[in-house]
Amino acid sequence: MEKSISLVLIVEDEESILFALEENVIHAGYEALTCKTGNEALELAEKHKPAAVILDVMLPGMSGFEVCRQLRSKQLMMPVIMLTARSEEFDKLHGFEVGADDYVTKPFSMDELLARLKAVLRRGRLQEQAGRQYAFSNVEIDLDSRTMKCGGVPVDLTRTEFDLLVYFIENEGKALSRDVVMNDVWGMEYYGTQRSLDSFVANLRKKIESDPHHPQHIQTVHGVGYKFSAG
Numbered sequence: 210m211e212k213s214i215s216l217v218l219i220v221e222d223e224e225s226i227l228f229a230l231e232e233n234v235i236h237a238g239y240e241a242l243t244c245k246t247g248n249e250a251l252e253l254a255e256k257h258k259p260a261a262v263i264l265d266v267m268l269p270g271m272s273g274f275e276v277c278r279q280l281r282s283k284q285l286m287m288p289v290i291m292l293t294a295r296s297e298e299f300d301k302l303h304g305f306e307v308g309a310d311d312y313v314t315k316p317f318s319m320d321e322l323l324a325r326l327k328a329v330l331r332r333g334r335l336q337e338q339a340g341r342q343y344a345f346s347n348v349e350i351d352l353d354s355r356t357m358k359c360g361g362v363p364v365d366l367t368r369t370e371f372d373l374l375v376y377f378i379e380n381e382g383k384a385l386s387r388d389v390v391m392n393d394v395w396g397m398e399y400y401g402t403q404r405s406l407d408s409f410v411a412n413l414r415k416k417i418e419s420d421p422h423h424p425q426h427i428q429t430v431h432g433v434g435y436k437f438s439a440g
């Protein structure tokens with residue numbers, strides 16, 4: 210089987226760390242693309258569609274969190290590993306909320322970072338191989354035709370319900386706050402309330418849960434929002 214070389218985008222404003230990362234990533238058999246600011250990172254990610262991003266949190270101007278959030282809102286779903294300094298009060302949950310896949314704390318060991326990079330790339334490849342379809346319990350979703358079947362029977366979803374369900378699936382296992390869900394699914398132009406998100410979720414549950422009052426898949430996380438489980 211032919212193995213294509215994965216392109217890794219490295220975003221880090223400290224030159225010595227950027228250089229070390231670039232060298233090690235290339236030495237580990239990947240191609241590397243580097244930049245020092247969030248704006249450049251977003252441009253490069255859109256243009257080159259890297260297989261993974263190594264993203265420093267503390268960047269001049271736009272933070273790594275914001276870069277990650279914007280990648281996801283542009284539907285750039287490649288794995289992101291965040292780099293954070295020990296002195297920073299790194300909010301792990303915040304990193305995961307904006308869509309990061311993993312993180313390492315500075316000063317990090319290059320071996321650990323490379324092991325994590327390899328792991329997220331492997332997971333990314335598994336998702337690609339699965340094609341543009343998702344399946345869990347008796348639900349099948351086809352992203353290309355934007356259709357869903359439940360127990361083999363087609364079920365109508367509104368555009369919003371479909372986007373929301375795919376978003377939940379792609380963030381499986383993460384506790385997602387209502388604000389983050391609304392921002393990621395609808396973007397900045399969304400003026401709805403948290404209550405309207407709850408009503409979309411209630412409708413989705415009726416369509417995918419065997420018992421909508423005791424949901425197995427779209428679970429409520431009290432005080433936070435929701436968490437999806439393929440179950």
Ligand code: CA
Nearest residue numbers: 222265267268
């Ligand atoms: Ca930095």
